[in-house]
Amino acid sequence: MAAWPGEEIEERASDIAVAADVLLRRQAAWRHRRVETLRVLSHEEVRRQVSVDFTVPEEYRDLLCLSDAGEHAVPLGVLHKRPLVHFDLRDEEQRALPLLTADQGRAISRELLYQVLDGDLAGADADPEAVTLAAGPLIEAVLADDERRLEDRISELERDHGLARLDEFRAMAGLLSRSFVVWAVVVDIDRRRVLKFALDQRYTQRGGLTFYDTPGCTEAWSYHVEIDVPADVRARTTTLSDNATGAVLASGDRDADRPALYFSADAAQTYASPGLVVDYGAERWRFLAPAAIVAAVIALVVLPPWVFADLHTLAGRAGPAIGLVLSTSAVFSALVLRTDEHPMLRLMLVRYRLCLVACTIAALFAAAALGFQARDWVIEVTWAVAAVVAAGSAGILMYAAMRAPSVRSRPAAELP
Amino acid sequence: MRLSLFPNESPEPLKGVRERASVVPTPERAWPRLRPRTLADALAARDRHRRIRANGAQPS
Numbered sequence: 206m207a208a209w210p211g212e213e214i215e216e217r218a219s220d221i222a223v224a225a226d227v228l229l230r231r232q233a234a235w236r237h238r239r240v241e242t243l244r245v246l247s248h249e250e251v252r253r254q255v256s257v258d259f260t261v262p263e264e265y266r267d268l269l270c271l272s273d274a275g276e277h278a279v280p281l282g283v284l285h286k287r288p289l290v291h292f293d294l295r296d297e298e299q300r301a302l303p304l305l306t307a308d309q310g311r312a313i314s315r316e317l318l319y320q321v322l323d324g325d326l327a328g329a330d331a332d333p334e335a336v337t338l339a340a341g342p343l344i345e346a347v348l349a350d351d352e353r354r355l356e357d358r359i360s361e362l363e364r365d366h367g368l369a370r371l372d373e374f375r376a377m378a379g380l381l382s383r384s385f386v387v388w389a390v391v392v393d394i395d396r397r398r399v400l401k402f403a404l405d406q407r408y409t410q411r412g413g414l415t416f417y418d419t420p421g422c423t424e425a426w427s428y429h430v431e432i433d434v435p436a437d438v439r440a441r442t443t444t445l446s447d448n449a450t451g452a453v454l455a456s457g458d459r460d461a462d463r464p465a466l467y468f469s470a471d472a473a474q475t476y477a478s479p480g481l482v483v484d485y486g487a488e489r490w491r492f493l494a495p496a497a498i499v500a501a502v503i504a505l506v507v508l509p510p511w512v513f514a515d516l517h518t519l520a521g522r523a524g525p526a527i528g529l530v531l532s533t534s535a536v537f538s539a540l541v542l543r544t545d546e547h548p549m550l551r552l553m554l555v556r557y558r559l560c561l562v563a564c565t566i567a568a569l570f571a572a573a574a575l576g577f578q579a580r581d582w583v584i585e586v587t588w589a590v591a592a593v594v595a596a597g598s599a600g601i602l603m604y605a606a607m608r609a610p611s612v613r614s615r616p617a618a619e620l621p
Numbered sequence: 622m623r624l625s626l627f628p629n630e631s632p633e634p635l636k637g638v639r640e641r642a643s644v645v646p647t648p649e650r651a652w653p654r655l656r657p658r659t660l661a662d663a664l665a666a667r668d669r670h671r672r673i674r675a676n677g678a679q680p681s
Contacts, residue, residue: 219667320667323669324655416644446635448638
């Protein structure tokens with residue numbers, strides 16, 4: 206009688222684990238290229254698309270076979286055990302591919318843990334039979350996501366059997382207690398394949414620099430990463446680095462609208478916390494330069510009369526006319542303050558928009574005081590405030606506009 | 622949220638930059654660095670622990 210799908214994997218899990226045990230220790234040998242595309246959906250969400258280009262060596266193909274239908278299990282990566290948002294797995298022709306279920310993945314992980322434990326026991330004086338049997342409940346706890354006292358329980362195992370530190374078993378048990386292997390079910394692995402998975406990731410944009418975790422940068426012979434930067438935003442600098450040491454692994458073009466980086470990891474080198482550091486900047490002519498011009502005009506209309514003119518006399522003779530002139534600044538500001546743009550750009554510009562709003566409101570109050578022929582001290586105070594706010598805002602906006610990236614701007618300062 | 626009105630002009634050191642930046646985490650985890658192993662060794666290991674577990678599962 207033919208086996209049910211769940212039974213087939215039980216029979217084949219140990220063979221799949223054998224292949225995975227060898228392949229995942231030498232990922233650069235069979236994964237040719239890994240390409241990550243980071244698409245900024247908003248200031249709270251990024252879509253990460255990963256494509257893995259690989260060739261399974263011939264001697265491992267039969268071991269990875271899942272069924273008589275020619276299906277094979279291929280490990281594409283490791284993901285933390287938590288709900289995935291908008292997860293998608295596709296082949297070269299954009300056809301959706303299945304994944305092994307959690308139970309099927311657990312069956313392979315169990316065999317993988319015994320494989321790694323056996324490797325740690327090679328050369329040890331301990332009785333491998335006793336240790337393997339004693340490790341059984343520990344391995345089941347790992348598979349049941351029970352990471353409580355995991356380190357202590359492994360220490361107990363080492364102590365009870367007089368073992369040296371089981372470094373590789375510790376690392377694998379720690380990983381598999383919190384994460385799962387993404388096993389793609391692929392029919393044809395007799396040739397080079399490119400599989401793609403994608404998922405959304407939520408985050409909180411807090412200002413200038415953005416750090417994208419990239420633990421997969423060492424999991425193929427070469428690693429390519431590119432950022433799909435929102436319209437009217439530029440990546441001033443893009444650097445792949447190790448957060449733990451500050452080492453720069455690769456740098457992208459400056460002031461780029463789609464920066465791309467290439468990296469090939471040294472097999473002997475480890476990186477504790479690799480990530481992509483991006484310094485975003487708003488494009489100069491999208492808002493900053495027009496806003497700086499409007500603020501400068503307002504400052505020029507308010508500041509000289511406050512310093513040189515007799516405002517009290519003007520209030521009696523030309524107050525309404527001057528009020529009308531100043532009020533027109535609100536119209537120009539409204540044109541510049543439109544917000545039909547990418548949410549991330551909107552967040553980046555919010556401080557500068559507030560500057561322009563403050564400048565405009567201050568000018569309107571000054572105009573109103575003059576137009577309504579308010580008391581002398583009211584005119585004096587509102588014009589003083591308007592002059593200071595307009596001059597300050599114009600200065601801030603002009604400085605920001607000058608520093609902002611644009612097509613014609615010079616490259617940004619290089620990161621160390 | 623950092624409210625600096627003046628964009629940072631000088632390059633920042635990259636060590637520990639993650640703590641100062643907006644972090645976009647990933648559910649992906651890196652595979653631990655393990656010693657390379659041959660297929661023959663892995664097959665022998667499979668046979669060993671299979672045999673041990675089969676024997677251990679039998680009632681004494």
